[in-house]
Amino acid sequence: MKQQIVECIPNFSEGRRTDVVDKIAAAISEHPGVTLLDRTSDKDHNRSVLTFVGDPESVEAAAFYAIKTAANLIDLEKHEGEHPRLGATDVVPFVPITGVSMEDCIAIAKRLGKRVGEELSIPVYLYEEAATRPDRANLANVRRGEYEGLKQAIGVDPDRAPDYGPASVGSAGATIIGARPPLVAYNVYLATDDVSIAKQIARAVRHSSGGLRFVKALGLLVDGRAQVSMNLTDFNRTSIARVVEFIRREAARHGTAVHHSELIGLIPQRALVDAAQWYLQLDQFEPDQVLETRMQRSRSEAAPSPDAFLDALAAGTPTPGGGSAAAYCGAMAAGLVSMVARLSIGKKKYADVEKRMQAIAHRAETLRTQLTAAVDEDAAAFNAVMDAYRLPKTSDEEKAARRTAIQQTTIAAAEAPLHVAGMAAEIAELAAETAESGNANAITDAGSAASLAYTAVYASGLNVRINTSSLKEHDSTGDWLGQLDAFQKRTHKALERVTLALKDRADLT
Numbered sequence: 001m002k003q004q005i006v007e008c009i010p011n012f013s014e015g016r017r018t019d020v021v022d023k024i025a026a027a028i029s030e031h032p033g034v035t036l037l038d039r040t041s042d043k044d045h046n047r048s049v050l051t052f053v054g055d056p057e058s059v060e061a062a063a064f065y066a067i068k069t070a071a072n073l074i075d076l077e078k079h080e081g082e083h084p085r086l087g088a089t090d091v092v093p094f095v096p097i098t099g100v101s102m103e104d105c106i107a108i109a110k111r112l113g114k115r116v117g118e119e120l121s122i123p124v125y126l127y128e129e130a131a132t133r134p135d136r137a138n139l140a141n142v143r144r145g146e147y148e149g150l151k152q153a154i155g156v157d158p159d160r161a162p163d164y165g166p167a168s169v170g171s172a173g174a175t176i177i178g179a180r181p182p183l184v185a186y187n188v189y190l191a192t193d194d195v196s197i198a199k200q201i202a203r204a205v206r207h208s209s210g211g212l213r214f215v216k217a218l219g220l221l222v223d224g225r226a227q228v229s230m231n232l233t234d235f236n237r238t239s240i241a242r243v244v245e246f247i248r249r250e251a252a253r254h255g256t257a258v259h260h261s262e263l264i265g266l267i268p269q270r271a272l273v274d275a276a277q278w279y280l281q282l283d284q285f286e287p288d289q290v291l292e293t294r295m296q297r298s299r300s301e302a303a304p305s306p307d308a309f310l311d312a313l314a315a316g317t318p319t320p321g322g323g324s325a326a327a328y329c330g331a332m333a334a335g336l337v338s339m340v341a342r343l344s345i346g347k348k349k350y351a352d353v354e355k356r357m358q359a360i361a362h363r364a365e366t367l368r369t370q371l372t373a374a375v376d377e378d379a380a381a382f383n384a385v386m387d388a389y390r391l392p393k394t395s396d397e398e399k400a401a402r403r404t405a406i407q408q409t410t411i412a413a414a415e416a417p418l419h420v421a422g423m424a425a426e427i428a429e430l431a432a433e434t435a436e437s438g439n440a441n442a443i444t445d446a447g448s449a450a451s452l453a454y455t456a457v458y459a460s461g462l463n464v465r466i467n468t469s470s471l472k473e474h475d476s477t478g479d480w481l482g483q484l485d486a487f488q489k490r491t492h493k494a495l496e497r498v499t500l501a502l503k504d505r506a507d508l509t
Contacts, residue, residue, distance in 0.1 A: 004099040006059045006108065007182075009265055010092045012048045012070050013085045013173075015041040020073045021048045027069040032362035033058025033342060038266050044222040045229075046081025047090070049185065049265045056100060058361075060108050061346040063092055067116055071172035076147045082220045083229070086125075086143050086150060087173030093128065094179045105179035106130045113177045115346075117165025120172075123154065124164040127178035132163055139176065140208070140216065147173045184232040184240060184271055185264035188247050189225045192256040198226035201250045205230070205243065212246060214238040225259065235271040241278035269293075309375070318386065323378035323417045323463040327371050330424040330456035334368035336449035337361075337427055340434040340442040353437045360430050360438075367423050371456075374420050378463075381416045384409040407471065414467035417460035418480055424456035425487040428494035435501035443506050450498040457491045 014020050021041055029036040034054035041048040052062065067089040074088035092112070094105040109130040117124045131137040145153065147169070153160040154174075155167040162174065190198055199219030203209045205228065206217035214234035220227045228247055232238060248258050270287070277285045287293055309328065313320055341361035344350040350357065388405035392398045428450050435446035461484050468477040502508040 004055050005053055005097040006056050006100050006105060007051065007053045007095040007097050008059050008063050008092065009049060009051050009095070010063060010066055011090045012050070012066075012074065013046065013076065013079050013081065013088055013090050014070070014074050015046045015048050015081065016043050023073060024048070024066050024069050025050060027065040028052050028062045031058060031062035031065060032338075032358055032365060034062045040264050042083075042222070042264075044081070044220075045083035046079065047083045047085070051265050053097065055342070056104060056108055057342050057346060059094070060112055063094075063112055064115055064346065067092065067122070067175060068120055071120055071122060075171040076169075076173040077171055079147075082222060084140075084143050084146050084218075085173070086147055087122065087169075087175045089172075089175045090143075091127075091139065091176045092178070094177075095182055096179075102129055102179055102181075109177045109179045113164045113175075115348075116175060116177070117162065120165075121170070122165050122172055123150075123162035123167070123169060123174040125174060125176045126163045127176050128180040130178040135159075138208075139178075142176050150174055181234065182268050184235050184267050186230050186232055186240060186243070186261065186267075187222075187264065188228045188230070188244065188261045189222070189259045190228070190251055190256050191259040192226050193221065193224055194256075195219060195221040195226050197251070197254045197256060198228050200254065201247055202228050202230075204250050205246055212238050212243060215243060226256075232271075235268070235274065239274045239278060240271055241275040244275075319379035319382050320375065321379070321382065322459055323382065323413075323420070324375045326417060326424070326456045326459035326463070327374035327378055327420045329452050329459065330420055330427060331368050331371035331375070333424065333427045333431065333449045333452035333456060334364045334371055336445050336452070337430045337434055338364040338368065340431075340438045340446045340449070343442045344434070344437075344439040347439065350437075350439060357434070357438060360434060364427065364430055367427055371420065371423055374416065374423075378413075378416045378420070381409070381413040385413050410467050410471055411476075414464055414471065414477075414480060417463035417467075418484060420460040421457045421464065421484055421487045424453045424460065425490045425494075428453035428457070428491045432494040432497035432501070435498045435505075440505050443502060444508070447498050447502055447508075450495055454491050454495055457487055461488060 012024055025036060025039055028034060028050060034052050036050065036052045038051040039048065052059065070088040076088060094108050096102055096105050106129055109126060113124040113126055116122050125136060125142045126132050127136055127139050127142050136142050150160060151169050154169055161167055202217035202219040205211040206215050207213050214232060214237055216231040216233065218229045220229050230243065232240065232243060251257050273287055273290065313325060338361050341357040341364065344357040345354055345361065385406065388402065388409045391402040391405055393402050431446050431449035431453060435443050438446060464480060464484050468480055471477050
């Protein structure tokens with residue numbers, strides 16, 4: 001199954017108090033399943049833009065907690081800044097990246113909007129692809145009048161009725177949530193402090209005033225310099241280079257020039273490549289000529305697939321063998337535990353266990369990474385033992401060195417599967433917990449995870465025992481077997497818990 005990745009780029013009405021932005025960022029980055037990629041704050045705009053990615057369910061849940069955190073920390077009654085805003089969390093767009101459609105992002109926007117409206121009592125307006133009305137597709141239309149204007153109109157003007165939530169605003173204002181393709185947030189600073197020039201240029205370049213397609217623009221005064229602040233909504237059809245040259249000519253017409261420019265958040269590589277190709281006049285250029293692109297493609301082609309591992313397992317070679325298979329089995333169990341936990345996150349029915357499910361998902365992902373690495377580590381440990389046995393043994397010195405090498409590598413070969421058994425036992429316990437209190441619709445997946453974890457413990461235990469049998473005089477063998485016995489007992493108890501949960505919650509025996 002292709003990995004699913006959604007990008008979310010929420011804009012918050014705070015760019016001056018770093019402690020507040022820190023807490024909002026933490027609400028995102030501490031959520032399992034998401035990665036915070038970028039954080040940009042502007043004091044004049046008094047606005048911060050955070051960019052994070054992850055699987056759809058995790059991104060949706062992280063966005064909710066970020067909105068909730070911002071609502072508790074940002075008071076629109078006290079907020080001042082150059083940038084237009086409607087709420088503490090002003091706008092929350094979802095962008096499909098990999099294995100996700102625009103329709104999927106629209107569904108995320110609607111679910112999140114409903115939850116924010118119901119649980120946080122914040123009015124929510126849907127925009128762009130998720131808009132419920134044509135006039136709300138354009139963000140500028142939704143934000144017209146800003147917080148102050150909305151406060152006067154909501155509940156009075158039917159056109160300002162929110163899609164979700166109450167027809168009234170509190171100190172957190174309203175939030176605009178939607179789905180859209182990737183865009184470029186791009187600002188051009190002019191060599192003047194005359195903001196009227198920036199406003200005239202913005203009017204000339206933006207599409208709504210007769211300018212370039214797919215360009216939204218405002219003229220602002222930022223850091224004592226006139227700024228043309230823009231969103232380029234389709235850089236493939238209106239490139240950055242074309243926009244910059246348009247502004248350069250307009251600025252010259254007003255007796256000034258471009259001083260510098262800046263990006264807000266992240267930019268697709270394709271947009272920069274297009275600009276470079278345009279300015280350098282590389283008419284025959286192909287994206288594959290970029291060194292990093294070629295390297296990334298080569299690494300992707302060389303990356304082993306599950307089929308490649310199974311083919312290697314079936315080959316007539318000693319490695320990968322049972323130890324690697326045990327680790328792989330444990331990694332699959334961890335993946336299932338993470339899945340069940342994530343299917344429980346963001347569901348109202350499981351709100352009382354949500355924090356615990358977040359912790360389980362985070363721990364399961366850590367164990368999955370370690371168990372995946374253990375697949376190769378076990379094979380490497382066994383290969384080291386085989387190499388030790390191949391060492392020369394013609395002289396007494398060589399024989400002694402060989403014995404030492406065999407003992408050291410065998411110790412490592414015993415410790416590797418013992419570590420796998422310990423991780424798999426923990427996964428079995430996490431599987432039991434998700435079976436008992438996680439999403440009941442996924443309880444059989446929790447049961448499968450526990451079964452796979454049990455198999456991983458048993459299989460890795462066989463490798464521990466066979467290696468310790470050749471280390472009878474080693475001081476640690478008794479301790480290792482004691483640990484293994486404890487891991488197996490823990491796994492048996494976890495399976496018993498899962499069996500009871502399957503009977504009680506799903507009537508399965």
